Every structure is written in structure tokens, then in C-alpha cells.
Amino acid sequence: MMTAAIEASGLGKAYRRAWALRDCTLVIPEGHVVGLVGPNGAGKTTLLRLATGMLAPTCGAITVLGQRPAAGLAQLARVGYVAQDTPAYARMRVADHLRLGAWLNPGWDDGLAQRRIAQVGLDPKQRAGSLSGGQRAQLALTLALAKRPELLLLDEPVAGLDPLARREFLRGLMEAVAEHGTSVVLSSHLVTDLERVCDYLIVLVASRVRIAGEVSELLASHHRLAGPRRAPGTLPAGQDVIEQSHTDKQSTLLVRTDEPIHDPAWTVTPVSTEELVLAYMNPANDIPARRPQLGVAS
Amino acid sequence: MIRLTWLQFRAQAVTAAAALAAFAVLLAATGPHLASLYAADGLDSCHGGSSCLSPASYFTGSLSQSPYGVLFLLSTGVILLAPAVIGLFWGAPLIARELETGTAALAWNQSITRTRWLAIKLTVIGLTAIAVTEALCLMQTWWAAPISQAVADGSGAGVAQSRFSQLNFATHGITPLGYAAFAFALGVTAGALIRRTIPAMAITLAIFTALQVAMPLWVRPHLAPPDHTVRPLTSLGGAGPSQTGPGGDIFTLYALNIPGQPGAWVLSSGAVNAAGQPVSTTPAACTSVGGTGVSAGAQGRAFPPGQGPGAFVDCLASHGIREAITYQPASRYWRFQLTETAIYLALALALAGYCFRRLSRLS
Numbered sequence A: 001m002m003t004a005a006i007e008a009s010g011l012g013k014a015y016r017r018a019w020a021l022r023d024c025t026l027v028i029p030e031g032h033v034v035g036l037v038g039p040n041g042a043g044k045t046t047l048l049r050l051a052t053g054m055l056a057p058t059c060g061a062i063t064v065l066g067q068r069p070a071a072g073l074a075q076l077a078r079v080g081y082v083a084q085d086t087p088a089y090a091r092m093r094v095a096d097h098l099r100l101g102a103w104l105n106p107g108w109d110d111g112l113a114q115r116r117i118a119q120v121g122l123d124p125k126q127r128a129g130s131l132s133g134g135q136r137a138q139l140a141l142t143l144a145l146a147k148r149p150e151l152l153l154l155d156e157p158v159a160g161l162d163p164l165a166r167r168e169f170l171r172g173l174m175e176a177v178a179e180h181g182t183s184v185v186l187s188s189h190l191v192t193d194l195e196r197v198c199d200y201l202i203v204l205v206a207s208r209v210r211i212a213g214e215v216s217e218l219l220a221s222h223h224r225l226a227g228p229r230r231a232p233g234t235l236p237a238g239q240d241v242i243e244q245s246h247t248d249k250q251s252t253l254l255v256r257t258d259e260p261i262h263d264p265a266w267t268v269t270p271v272s273t274e275e276l277v278l279a280y281m282n283p284a285n286d287i288p289a290r291r292p293q294l295g296v297a298s
Numbered sequence B: 001m002i003r004l005t006w007l008q009f010r011a012q013a014v015t016a017a018a019a020l021a022a023f024a025v026l027l028a029a030t031g032p033h034l035a036s037l038y039a040a041d042g043l044d045s046c047h048g049g050s051s052c053l054s055p056a057s058y059f060t061g062s063l064s065q066s067p068y069g070v071l072f073l074l075s076t077g078v079i080l081l082a083p084a085v086i087g088l089f090w091g092a093p094l095i096a097r098e099l100e101t102g103t104a105a106l107a108w109n110q111s112i113t114r115t116r117w118l119a120i121k122l123t124v125i126g127l128t129a130i131a132v133t134e135a136l137c138l139m140q141t142w143w144a145a146p147i148s149q150a151v152a153d154g155s156g157a158g159v160a161q162s163r164f165s166q167l168n169f170a171t172h173g174i175t176p177l178g179y180a181a182f183a184f185a186l187g188v189t190a191g192a193l194i195r196r197t198i199p200a201m202a203i204t205l206a207i208f209t210a211l212q213v214a215m216p217l218w219v220r221p222h223l224a225p226p227d228h229t230v231r232p233l234t235s236l237g238g239a240g241p242s243q244t245g246p247g248g249d250i251f252t253l254y255a256l257n258i259p260g261q262p263g264a265w266v267l268s269s270g271a272v273n274a275a276g277q278p279v280s281t282t283p284a285a286c287t288s289v290g291g292t293g294v295s296a297g298a299q300g301r302a303f304p305p306g307q308g309p310g311a312f313v314d315c316l317a318s319h320g321i322r323e324a325i326t327y328q329p330a331s332r333y334w335r336f337q338l339t340e341t342a343i344y345l346a347l348a349l350a351l352a353g354y355c356f357r358r359l360s361r362l363s
Helices: A044-052 A073-078 A094-104 A110-119 A133-146 A163-180 A191-197 A215-221 A273-281 B002-040 B049-063 B067-101 B114-143 B145-153 B166-171 B175-194 B197-222 B309-318 B330-360
Strands: A004-014 A019-029 A033-037 A059-064 A079-082 A151-155 A183-188 A200-205 A208-214 A222-228 A240-246 A250-256 A267-270 B227-232 B242-244 B253-255 B265-272 B322-328
Touching (some): A004 A044, A004 A183, A019 A044, A019 A059, A019 A200, A033 A044, A033 A191, A044 A059, A044 A079, A044 A151, A044 A183, A079 A133, A094 A110, A094 A133, A094 B002, A110 A133, A133 A163, A163 A183, A163 A191, A191 A273, A200 A215, A200 A273, A208 A215, A208 A273, A215 A222, A240 A273, B002 B114, B002 B145, B049 B067, B049 B145, B067 B114, B067 B166, B067 B197, B114 B145, B114 B175, B114 B330, B166 B175, B166 B330, B197 B330
Parallel strands (some): A033 A183, A033 A200, A079 A151
Antiparallel strands (some): A004 A019, A004 A059, A222 A250, A222 A267, B227 B322, B242 B253, B253 B265, B265 B322
16 A cells, blocks of 8 residues: 555644644545645644644644654655745845755755746845745745655645736646656645646545545546435435535435436536535535545544 | 855844944054053053052043043943843844744755754854854953053052953953853743744843843852951041941941952951941940031931041941951952853753754744
8 A cells, every 4th residue: 555645643733722633534645636625724734734743743643654744854855845825035035045945955956946936937136025925935836846855735825826826836836746746735725726736635624534535536426416305315325415405396415426326306417626625615514424445534 | 054044144144243343443443542541641660569559540530531431331331232132133033033934834844854953053143142242352351451450450440340340240251152142042042932023032131131130149249159357447548448337326337349359359348346246336435426417418427527437437446346348359250250151151051952842842
């Protein structure tokens, strides 16, 4: 079996009063561009910061690429991280940031860094403090990519960007990932962005994994059924209702199943990634536990 | 990482270098003239001993009226303030600003451990802090050498005080480097704990100031067990060793220096009776020496014409009253310097150690 990019069991992080992440158990596989999606406060940022070793867990365990986070130089070199708000040293020039990367990372790919800086149109002499949000994000991504990590963690990297900058950023990310085969875990609450770049999705709500799986499999196993009003309990075994809405005459269900839907009473339509994510994010929906091979926490 | 530290520290280093240069120019421009004044007062040809006493007193006394007195205080102030400024502007932001601006996430996700990151930052900037402060101190020591020599030759007056005086002890020798190391480590620690630069600066300033006040008042006198001496009262004539402040039935006695112990640090002094017990009540026979409450302030006692304080002191002496003095001999100066510096360096190291522990669990 492949090592997981991130594996957490019973992971928790408490601040003085509240739990930022509590009893989180999940496996994020390697070799994917994983979208970690969830409402604000679900614990996405905390999970990623635990994975970088910036935070130490209060309880539970987490391994990243099979090792303890930030366990040493080798482990630090294997993981790249772009933090929320893509920080950079305001008074340092773009070129200085690249020097920083070169000085501190033995695996630094200066060609890649210079190429990317030129590609996204950053002036090496400009101070990071005067960059736009999109430019700063590109700088932070360049630093993380040129380190040539095996796993790249990005925490809401595009949240503050305008749609154009967002697209530029994600395109740059996808190109680099395609070129180097880096595993990526990208947190976001912007579902449309995830849809564009991710091939694996994890929906995290209140520290719990609501659903996890490859996007293509998730889309293939979820259907929207519309038909005459009907109690969900009367569905055949193997069809789990994720979301339901009823009018006097009609029922609309979002159903998860591996079997084809044969009942002619239903009009079956495919679901979009966004519908799927929203259905799983909605705390009102009671998700039936099933299929542990997808890493669904019970 | 050393290169990165310099890159990020460049602006502060340039500021410090400019300040050092300005200080050096100011002192170099005025130092020779101060030395020539010293020579003109005949101090370089008096060969020590009592022949120096009078010119030395003149020289130190005249400092108060000359710009050199101001310059002395000013340069002393710079050395006193330097560690605090370093703690505030180099120490406090070191970790706090990284956390505040989020750049910690950038710095600590390169292929370098946080421990190493901190070790290099602390070493490079800490050693610079020590070097800058000690350089200020050495420059001023050179500049003020005539003043120090005049104090050693004669007696202190005005701004010219003994090496043990609070201002001089804290700005000469090696204590400034201890203060600098400590203030820097204190700033870093406050920043790591509070995680915001401005409050960390405020806390650093408060703690450092409190310690700099507490140290000479309550700690330094006890760094070595003091010596005691009991000696007969002598009349106060001119620059006599003691002063009395008779007031009603109570009198007080202060020793300023001790004959045969030039440069000693007088910690406390007071009158004792023949049995060695402290006294402060004027013997009845002496109350008539000089009237009571005639003038000279509410608590004061005026002496009749022709009966200076000398008569009063003579009267006290004739009743067996002597003067007990607790002091640190001048020969302990470097022992005190070393001990105090060691204390500050130890505190700095302890704080740095705490920062390492804190950083490994931080953010």
C-alpha cells in the first residue's frame, strides 16, 4: 500500500478554550491533487498547520509522508507549504525571497524559480510589500514549488484573490504539479476552484470527514433522483440518501450508490461537484456511514 | 541562514553602525580638549597623593559648568539606553513580527529547523548587540579617562563620581555587554510569549527598567559580603569625611568616603555609641551646642556664629560616639563587574533556552 500524504488518527488541537480540531481521523492519499473543503471553522487550517509541524497536536497522531511533521531537515525538505494570506517579507525584494529559498533549501530549483517569476511577471527588484495579493501568492507558490517538495500543502491560497488572479494561480499550480508529479493538498471553501484542479475531494465538517474520494468516483456514485413523493426508507438497500427535499407531490433526493438506478419512477440526473460538496457540507444532512475504504470517518 | 540573518538585519545593522560612528566622532572631537583641560589644571604633573587633591577637585568641580559635564551625562545616557533600545527594536520583533505578519509560516517551512533558525538569529544579532554596546562603553571610557583619573586622585563632585556610583558602574567595564545580551534575550522572549511586537516592546522596557533599578539598589550591594569599620568622629572641616545633620534631638551621620580607602563604595553609615550600638539621639550635653530650630529649614539646626558643625561633632565624639561604616573596598570593583555581568549573561542564556523550548511548541 502507498504511504499516505497525510494520515491522522484521533487528532486534536485545543487552544485555551476551544478545540480547533477534535478527534480527526483521516487518510489523504499520495499522488493526487486533493481538495480539502469545508465550512469556516471545520479545522482545515489547523489540520494543515499540524501537518507542517507549525502546530503540535494536543492529542492523537499525525504522520506526513509516513513521518512525524517537521521531524528534521529531510522531512522539512519534503513538504512545501503556502500559508493562508500567502505571507512574504514586506521589506525584502522578490529576488531576496528567491535567495532565501536558495540558501535554506538544499533541493532548491533555481531555474524553476526564475522561470516562474518571469512567467508570472514579477519584477525581481520589487519589494514584496508592494506586490498585489495575486503577485504575492505567486511569489509564495514559487518559493514552495522551487523547494521541490514531494507534498505541497496550500491553505486557502486563492481566497483573497480576484477571479483572474485566482485562475492564474491555479493554472501555475497545475502546470507545476503536472511537471513534477507533486502531491498536493489544497484547502478551500471555494468549491468552483476545487472543481477545476482537484481529482480527489475531502469534505471536512467540524473535524469530521463527511466524504472522501476521487472526484470521478464520487460523481459516478452520486445521483440526483426526482420523482413522485416517496419516503426515503422505501429505497432499495445500497442506496443512501444524502440529501432530500420534498414538496406535496414530489421528492428530490441526492443518493449515493454503486448500483445503477433501475426504478423507472425516478428521473436520474448526474450531480455536479459543487452540489455534491454542498450536500455533504450541509450540517442538516445526516450522512449514513459506509464504505470505509473511502476513508469515511464514522 | 547566516546570510539570510544578515540580509534581514541589514537595516538595523546600518543604523547601529551610523549611531556608533556618530558617537565616535563626537567623542573623538572633544576628547583631546578634555584631556588638555586636565593637563592645564596641573593634574598630569601632580604625581598622585595629596598634591593632586586640590587640582582634581577643581577639575571635577568645574565640569558641572562646562559642556563636558553635559557631554559626560549624555554619553553615559547613551550607554545606559543602548541595551534597552536593542531589546526593544532587535529583540522584541525577532519572533513576534514573524508571527504577527505570518512570515513565520514562510521561514519555518524551509529546509531548516526552527531551532537552527533561532540559534543563528540569536547568535548573530545577540553578538552584534553585545559588540555595539561594549564599543560605546569603551569609547566613552577612553573619552572620560581624565574625569575618572581626577576622581581617583581627588574626590568626586557633580557628575564626576566614583567607579562604584550607579551611573559609572553600569556604563563602564563589562557590565554594558551583560545588559545588552540580557535585554536582547528578554525582548525575544517577550515577543515569543506575547506574539505581538508592540506589547512585547512595552513589556521588555518595563521589565528591563525595573531590573536596572532593582539591581543597584537591592542586589549589587550584596554580591559580596561587605566590610565594616568603626572609626572615631572627626571634625568636619572643608572636605571632611563626614557630615552631620543635627535636627532637634535627632542627628544623622553620613560618610561619603573612608580615609585610607579611596574609591570604596560606602553602603551605609551611622553613629554608634561606645558599646557599638546605633545611636541617633543627641546626648543631652550636646543639644546646647548650637541652638535648636533657629533657621535652616523646618528640621534644621543652625549653628551659632563661630561654632560650626565641628563643635557639634567634637561634642558627639567626646561622648564616645563613633562612626560605623559598611562598605565595599575599591579593590573589589572588577569582582563586582564580573559577578554582575555573569548574572546578566546567565539570565540571557536562560531566556534564550526558554525561547528554544517555546519555539518548538509554538504557533
